[in-house]
Amino acid sequence: MIFKKLLAGVALSLLAVPGIAADAPVAMIVAQGGLGDGSWNDTANAGFEAGIAETGLEGRAIESNDVVAQGEEIMRRAADSNFGLVLSLEYAHGEPMEGLAPDYPDTSWAIFNQVRAGDNIASVLFGEHQGSYLAGVLAAKMTTTEGVEGINPEPILGVIPAVKSPGIDKFVVGFIQGAKSVNPDIEVKVGYAESFGDPTKGEQMANAMFEGGADIVYHVAGGTGLGVIAAAEASGHYAIGVDTNQDGLAPGHVLTSMVKRVDVATEELIKAYAADKFPGGETLKFGLPENGVGLTEMEFTKDIIPAEYLEAVEAAKAGIIAGDIEVWDVSSQGYPDFYN
Numbered sequence: 001m002i003f004k005k006l007l008a009g010v011a012l013s014l015l016a017v018p019g020i021a022a023d024a025p026v027a028m029i030v031a032q033g034g035l036g037d038g039s040w041n042d043t044a045n046a047g048f049e050a051g052i053a054e055t056g057l058e059g060r061a062i063e064s065n066d067v068v069a070q071g072e073e074i075m076r077r078a079a080d081s082n083f084g085l086v087l088s089l090e091y092a093h094g095e096p097m098e099g100l101a102p103d104y105p106d107t108s109w110a111i112f113n114q115v116r117a118g119d120n121i122a123s124v125l126f127g128e129h130q131g132s133y134l135a136g137v138l139a140a141k142m143t144t145t146e147g148v149e150g151i152n153p154e155p156i157l158g159v160i161p162a163v164k165s166p167g168i169d170k171f172v173v174g175f176i177q178g179a180k181s182v183n184p185d186i187e188v189k190v191g192y193a194e195s196f197g198d199p200t201k202g203e204q205m206a207n208a209m210f211e212g213g214a215d216i217v218y219h220v221a222g223g224t225g226l227g228v229i230a231a232a233e234a235s236g237h238y239a240i241g242v243d244t245n246q247d248g249l250a251p252g253h254v255l256t257s258m259v260k261r262v263d264v265a266t267e268e269l270i271k272a273y274a275a276d277k278f279p280g281g282e283t284l285k286f287g288l289p290e291n292g293v294g295l296t297e298m299e300f301t302k303d304i305i306p307a308e309y310l311e312a313v314e315a316a317k318a319g320i321i322a323g324d325i326e327v328w329d330v331s332s333q334g335y336p337d338f339y340n
Contacts, residue, residue, distance in 0.1 A: 024084030025058040026051075026270055029074055031089035032162075033196030033222035034063050039243040040222055040262065044089050044112075047263030051270030059270075072096040079104040085273045087266065088112070091167045097121065108278045110269050112262065113167045114331065120280040124265050125331075127287025129174030130320050131258045132218075133327045134295050135240050136178025137316050138256060139216045140186055141309040142238075148304050150236045150253075151215050158189040158209035158217035160228055162196045166331045171220040171242070171258070173330050173339050178316065180338065181325075189214055193224045202227030210237050216255055218242070229254055238301075251300040261292050289321050 028048045030041050045061055052059035062078070064070050071093045078086045079100065087110040088097060094114045101109050101118040108120055115123040139157050142148070157179055161168045176188045189212065191205050202224035206217050210231065217232065218240040219225030225242060226249070232239035233250035241247065241257030248254075265286055272278050286292020295313065298305060319325035328336045 023057060023274075024082055025060065026085040026273065027078045027083040027087070028059065028061050028266070029067065029071075029078070029086070029088040029090060029093065030061055030063045031091070031196070031222075032067055033224075035061065037196065037223035038226055038246065038249065039241075040260070041089060043244040043260070044262045044266050047266035048087075048270070050263070051267040054267070055270055055274035057270065057274055068092045072100065075100055075109075079107045084108060085110070085270065085278070087269060089262075091165065108273055108280060112265070113170075115283050118281065120278075122269060122279045122281075123283040124262075124269070125283060125285050125287075126260050126262070126265075127285070127290075127293045127327075128171045128258070128260060129177075129327045129329050130288045131260065131293030131295065132171045132174035133178035133181075133320065133325075134313050134316055135218060135256060135258045136175040136180075137182055138295070138305070138309060138313050139175070139218065139240065140179040140182035141312060142255065142305065143186070143216055145306070150238060152213065154213045154215075155183055155186045156189065156213040156215070157186065158191070158206070158212075158214035160191055160193055160202060160205050160209070160217060160219045160221055160225070162193050162221040162224055164192050168220055169330045169335070169339075171218075173336060174327050175218055176339060177328055177336075181316070182312075187213075193221050195224050196222035198224045199227035199230065203231040206231035206239070207235065210235050216240065218258075241296075245296045247296050247298065247300055255301050255305075256295045256298050259294055259296060261286055264292070288317060 035041050067090050085108045094111050094116050097111050098116040101121050110122045112124045144155050145151050159172050161172050179186050189209050193201050206228040209217050216238045219228040220242050229239045229250050233253040238255040241254050243260045246257045
């Protein structure tokens with residue numbers, strides 16, 4: 001059974017269970033943007049629900065009015081309330097989790113999109129840069145294709161990330177690198193929305209990019225990205241979705257989505273915890289070789305994408321998996337010279 005709790009301030013009434021045992025309940029702290037974002041949080045929650053259903057554990061998805069500022073207190077309260085496993089989807093929780101974990105050695109912890117030290121912390125990394133590279137290849141191929149409605153002759157693309165951070169810019173830089181592998185002179189407009197939950201702002205920013213010559217805009221912005229997709233549909237242009245398959249949100253106007261299988265990772269962590277095999281102290285990787293990221297089947301747009309473009313995407317994928325193409329990873333390498 002799942003309990004969803006919206007925090008008011010920092011007040012939190014959590015289920016108290018005596019002792020930490022293998023059957024103690026699990027908690028998942030929802031990131032900025034909240035449930036209903038149609039992206040990162042919702043995808044993770046699907047895996048969370050599947051994991052607790054399969055194991056028979058009780059679980060709770062925890063939302064907060066200010067999940068960044070309240071992070072340490074939320075996590076501490078969860079541990080004090082004897083949740084045996086605490087997963088956080090919020091990137092900003094990595095540092096406080098690393099500090100808290102030694103105080104709660106009997107609690108299992110999991111953080112996503114970064115590596116944190118601790119024998120009871122499992123770190124989960126995704127190859128977002130690799131999947132985004134493929135999206136960039138496809139977008140760069142499409143952006144000057146003649147005879148496709150909504151595509152103009154200018155080699156201009158757009159990206160709307162929610163905030164500037166290594167975890168988000170990992171997508172952005174990978175996308176730009178993939179696009180420039182097709183056309184070194186392509187222009188990629190980047191505009192930070194400064195929000196994961198503002199569809200209106202996403203729509204306004206996307207419209208500005210479309211008016212500025214872009215015909216395909218990739219969003220890395222959670223719920224804000226729903227506005228990007230709405231703008232693409234209304235203007236007759238194209239969006240690229242993120243985290244989950246968003247192609248059906250505006251059929252024919254979402255070119256593809258860069259899927260990130262956080263649902264698989266979340267479910268696997270819960271199952272490992274229930275089996276007393278939690279990978280504490282380990283870093284789990286979900287990249288292209290593990291089928292942890294990738295593009296959708298393009299159900300609604302494949303008819304407008306030339307076969308040779310799809311072949312180019314597959315060739316890039318094979319090159320990355322083989323190690324012949326190295327995609328820049330901002331989270332571990334910093335920012336490259338080609339990103340200003």
